[in-house]
Amino acid sequence: MNVVTMPRAPWLDGPAADGLADNAAGRRVPTVINGQEQVPFQGVGGYAPEGARHGPPIRSARDYPADGDKRVPDIKAALEKAGLRDGMTISSHHHFRNGDKVALMVLQAAAEMGVKGLRWFPSASFPVHEPVIQLMEQGVVHHMEGSMNGPLGDFTSRGRMPGLGVLRSHGGRFQAVQDGEVHIDIAVIAAPSADPFGNSDGSHGPSACGSLGFALADSMYADHVIVVTDNLVPFPCIPWQIQGNHVDSVVVVDSVGDPSKIVSGTTQITRSPDRLLIAEHVARFIKEAGIMRDGFSFQAGAGGIALAFVAYLKELMKQDGVKARFVRGGSTQYLVELLQEGLTDYILDGQTFDLAGVQSIGSDPRHVASTPLTSYNYHGKGNFASMVDAVVLGATEVDVDFNANVVTHSDGMLLHGIGGWQNCLFSGCTILAVPSFRDRIPVLVERVTTLTGPGELVDVVVTERGIAINPRREDLLRAVEGSTLPVRPIADIKAEVEAMSGGPPSPPRTTDRPVAVIKWVDGTVLDTVWQVEP
Amino acid sequence: MSTGTAPAAGVRRGEAGRRGGDVRSDLYVAVEAGGAGLEVSLESRVAALYGDSIRETVESTLRGLGVEAARVEVEDAGALPWVIEARVEAAVRAAGLPPAATGEGAPSPSPAAPAPPATARHLLRRSRLYLPGNEPKFMLNAGLHRPDGVILDLEDSVHPDAKPAARLLVRNALRQVDFGGAERMVRINQLPLGLEDLDAVVPERPELILIPKAERPDQVVEVADRIAAILGQAEPGIWLMPILESAVGVENAFAIASASPAVVALTVGLEDYTTDLGVVKTREGLETLWARQRLVNAARAAGVQAIDSVYGDVQDEEGLLAWGHASRAMGFAGMGCVHPRQIRVIHQAFAPTTEEIEKALRIVEAFREAEARGLSVVSLGSKMIDPPVVTRARRLVERARELGLLDGGEE
Numbered sequence: 001m002n003v004v005t006m007p008r009a010p011w012l013d014g015p016a017a018d019g020l021a022d023n024a025a026g027r028r029v030p031t032v033i034n035g036q037e038q039v040p041f042q043g044v045g046g047y048a049p050e051g052a053r054h055g056p057p058i059r060s061a062r063d064y065p066a067d068g069d070k071r072v073p074d075i076k077a078a079l080e081k082a083g084l085r086d087g088m089t090i091s092s093h094h095h096f097r098n099g100d101k102v103a104l105m106v107l108q109a110a111a112e113m114g115v116k117g118l119r120w121f122p123s124a125s126f127p128v129h130e131p132v133i134q135l136m137e138q139g140v141v142h143h144m145e146g147s148m149n150g151p152l153g154d155f156t157s158r159g160r161m162p163g164l165g166v167l168r169s170h171g172g173r174f175q176a177v178q179d180g181e182v183h184i185d186i187a188v189i190a191a192p193s194a195d196p197f198g199n200s201d202g203s204h205g206p207s208a209c210g211s212l213g214f215a216l217a218d219s220m221y222a223d224h225v226i227v228v229t230d231n232l233v234p235f236p237c238i239p240w241q242i243q244g245n246h247v248d249s250v251v252v253v254d255s256v257g258d259p260s261k262i263v264s265g266t267t268q269i270t271r272s273p274d275r276l277l278i279a280e281h282v283a284r285f286i287k288e289a290g291i292m293r294d295g296f297s298f299q300a301g302a303g304g305i306a307l308a309f310v311a312y313l314k315e316l317m318k319q320d321g322v323k324a325r326f327v328r329g330g331s332t333q334y335l336v337e338l339l340q341e342g343l344t345d346y347i348l349d350g351q352t353f354d355l356a357g358v359q360s361i362g363s364d365p366r367h368v369a370s371t372p373l374t375s376y377n378y379h380g381k382g383n384f385a386s387m388v389d390a391v392v393l394g395a396t397e398v399d400v401d402f403n404a405n406v407v408t409h410s411d412g413m414l415l416h417g418i419g420g421w422q423n424c425l426f427s428g429c430t431i432l433a434v435p436s437f438r439d440r441i442p443v444l445v446e447r448v449t450t451l452t453g454p455g456e457l458v459d460v461v462v463t464e465r466g467i468a469i470n471p472r473r474e475d476l477l478r479a480v481e482g483s484t485l486p487v488r489p490i491a492d493i494k495a496e497v498e499a500m501s502g503g504p505p506s507p508p509r510t511t512d513r514p515v516a517v518i519k520w521v522d523g524t525v526l527d528t529v530w531q532v533e534p
Numbered sequence: 535m536s537t538g539t540a541p542a543a544g545v546r547r548g549e550a551g552r553r554g555g556d557v558r559s560d561l562y563v564a565v566e567a568g569g570a571g572l573e574v575s576l577e578s579r580v581a582a583l584y585g586d587s588i589r590e591t592v593e594s595t596l597r598g599l600g601v602e603a604a605r606v607e608v609e610d611a612g613a614l615p616w617v618i619e620a621r622v623e624a625a626v627r628a629a630g631l632p633p634a635a636t637g638e639g640a641p642s643p644s645p646a647a648p649a650p651p652a653t654a655r656h657l658l659r660r661s662r663l664y665l666p667g668n669e670p671k672f673m674l675n676a677g678l679h680r681p682d683g684v685i686l687d688l689e690d691s692v693h694p695d696a697k698p699a700a701r702l703l704v705r706n707a708l709r710q711v712d713f714g715g716a717e718r719m720v721r722i723n724q725l726p727l728g729l730e731d732l733d734a735v736v737p738e739r740p741e742l743i744l745i746p747k748a749e750r751p752d753q754v755v756e757v758a759d760r761i762a763a764i765l766g767q768a769e770p771g772i773w774l775m776p777i778l779e780s781a782v783g784v785e786n787a788f789a790i791a792s793a794s795p796a797v798v799a800l801t802v803g804l805e806d807y808t809t810d811l812g813v814v815k816t817r818e819g820l821e822t823l824w825a826r827q828r829l830v831n832a833a834r835a836a837g838v839q840a841i842d843s844v845y846g847d848v849q850d851e852e853g854l855l856a857w858g859h860a861s862r863a864m865g866f867a868g869m870g871c872v873h874p875r876q877i878r879v880i881h882q883a884f885a886p887t888t889e890e891i892e893k894a895l896r897i898v899e900a901f902r903e904a905e906a907r908g909l910s911v912v913s914l915g916s917k918m919i920d921p922p923v924v925t926r927a928r929r930l931v932e933r934a935r936e937l938g939l940l941d942g943g944e945e
Binding site for chain 1: 558559579580582583584585586587591611612613614615674675678679873874875
């Protein structure tokens with residue numbers, strides 16, 4: 001086989017972070033990250049990319065079995081075949097969420113094979129991935145680029161990861177791979193069903209999880225692609241969301257994941273009266289602002305408030321006889337009900353959260369899997385996110401300029417990944433549905449701890465104490481004028497909450513050492529996460 | 535675990551508040567006399583952001599109470615300052631440290647001047663939301679759900695050991711929490727314990743006191759007199775709502791409702807009432823029909839509002855709506871809520887329907903026309919309309935206007 005010689009990974013010799021500069025958002029960011037030069041954020045739409053997309057090496061069918069059987073005995077054999085060595089980038093995906101077994105299987109196999117300095121590039125990490133901490137301490141994994149939360153977030157925030165963490169949105173991850181900013185040496189795709197040729201799908205099999213969209217970029221752009229499945233079917237695997245023509249090897253294992261943690265049996269609407277009130281405000285806002293009309297579209301995730309919002313909006317749609325053209329998931333039974341009751345023509349589904357969603361995507365042709373390419377990639381010829389009329393998102397903090405933080409807690413600790421959040425900000429009406437405080441800590445603040453979303457893209461902030469509309473959106477302000485909605489200036493709500501909380505919180509105690517960066521959807525550096533004082 | 539225990543003999547130690555994984559917006563405080571100064575050990579999930587502020591609140595509360603030397607253990611779960619103050623004070627008192635007198639503590643911003651009740655006698659009292667008196671997290675946002683009233687409960691929802699701590703919490707809540715214009719009610723304990731509750735909360739001027747398990751008019755008089763005495767005025771200046779919860783109470787309904795001019799409404803506690811009768815409380819409530827109807831009649835006779843009990847099944851919105859409709863049809867003006875999500879349903883149940891409003895408007899219009907034309911008989915279509923029908927229609931139109939179901943200017 002024709003093996004392309006790659007240069008030595010830049011992070012093996014370079015500094016984790018170097019050369020601080022202020023970007024267009026006024027945030028101080030490193031200009032060198034893990035040995036690679038970076039472009040600081042230049043404003044929304046400010047950066048024009050140049051050049052061609054990244055390309056993986058050309059392969060030939062002469063090097064692959066003519067009968068299409070690409071099976072190898074185990075993960076180590078597949079890694080060996082892929083030429084695993086120090087400083088490589090190994091990618092994995094989070095469609096199994098906290099039930100994933102494959103990422104650890106692969107990283108631990110790599111550790112046993114004695115390699116060092118790997119970059120782990122998951123589409124997101126979960127608490128189940130805590131053992132990666134040991135691999136970092138042993139030097140097997142140098143750093144990770146993906147969401148850092150739970151134990152990994154704690155480890156990173158305290159400055160214990162050797163390299164710098166890089167957080168990207170789902171669309172930003174596709175962009176980084178496509179643009180060659182992240183070169184994937186070995187992509188590992190965990191598949192609920194696959195055939196020996198590598199065709200794979202997520203809607204069937206004991207570990208069915210719905211869409212495999214997060215793995216699409218990796219299948220197209222990685223040097224080597226390994227499919228791991230516990231449900232091998234004879235060729236052809238129908239449908240084939242991941243095409244075998246991209247795949248180098250197929251490994252069959254006993255179990256790729258714990259189905260009970262992959263999807264929830266049922267997703268539950270919140271019972272918190274305050275959160276229900278927020279959800280009700282959001283649904284009423286969408287109606288009163290005139291967004292809820294025949295042929296409209298919206299997106300809401302699987303959080304408690306988002307689910308309750310869908311339930312309220314459904315009632316309002318039924319009352320007014322209004323039907324959506326499409327809704328975007330994270331799908332749940334609540335979206336599936338809209339589809340089945342004729343209240344939407346389609347579900348365009350990025351990931352599937354519960355059994356009802358998995359069943360629906362596997363059986364209903366109007367429930368369609370979408371990918372970060374179709375939905376979110378900013379370096380493409382448009383994407384679906386900006387075509388959605390309204391999106392309902394969460395945040396950990398929002399400031400008086402409507403800037404939002406979704407990755408760190410107010411004490412500076414990494415808490416959440418970005419997910420599709422940044423990409424969704426481009427919708428026609430971006431609504432952040434948040435409680436005004438959590439455990440005494442105000443969510444509305446003077447300046448967000450970590451900038452994840454620029455305020456110019458945040459249109460409405462809905463809390464239980466009132467609805468704040470971004471003054472830039474005069475149209476929305478006019479649209480709800482005279483309604484009974486509790487519309488208030490954001491500074492008013494903030495002041496009220498601060499008075500309750502006994503003043504604003506102390507600023508986070510951080511050092512001047514970067515531990516992670518937040519990428520914007522165009523690959524520029526939006527903000528820095530600083531080491532929390534030990 | 536609910537605490538608020540008195541110190542063991544010889545050890546001047548007291549605790550208050552709650553700790554554990556499920557606790558939110560509250561804290562646990564243990565105070566032990568001794569040491570050279572104030573030694574505060576603090577654990578808090580918000581320590582990085584509010585640790586300094588918590589320490590400051592704890593120490594200033596202790597000094598305000600005259601405690602200069604003590605070992606203090608604090609486990610905080612995001613409590614707001616007024617909660618911290620209440621818990622520290624409760625722990626200090628449980629430890630038997632100064633101040634000995636009740637009703638003191640941090641200075642109260644409440645007005646001292648004699649005053650009539652702050653809310654109207656015939657205020658809308660469709661919904662009153664029960665808030666457990668020792669649970670701060672439910673109090674913080676209660677007003678946002680727009681109940682007509684909130685009840686800070688010191689009785690059944692508070693463990694006997696936690697009564698003194700709950701009293702201080704409710705007192706501080708009355709001082710500090712914005713209930714969004716809801717009428718602020720306190721349910722005191724049965725007498726005589728309830729009299730001590732009055733000492734703690736009355737200086738904060740809640741608008742209404744609920745008297746549980748009322749059976750005789752003299753109990754109402756005792757509460758009214760105590761309130762007037764605490765405020766140093768001739769009249770209580772705070773409304774009273776006796777709760778009938780026994781067969782005797784229901785029999786004495788009219789006497790209880792007319793025991794004091796401060797009584798503004800009469801209500802019923804059906805759990806205790808059915809227990810007293812020895813019957814099972816059902817979803818439809820046939821077994822309590824007579825008691826409720828009797829209450830409505832007694833309340834009307836005494837010129838006070840009749841308020842129904844609560845509907846316990848929070849998940850069953852349909853059952854709640856049906857109960858509310860039946861309740862309104864029987865003559866009740868409102869009912870209790872055990873969860874904020876019940877408020878909207880209850881308001882819907884007690885609102886006049888569009889058809890009722892339209893019919894009432896037609897009757898009122900017909901009456902006006904007849905009056906203008908000097909006719910003594912009002913008729914609508916082929917039907918004659920009696921004067922009481924006109925009166926009822928006028929009341930309904932007035933109520934619809936109050937509820938914002940009508941634009942102004944008509945009639």
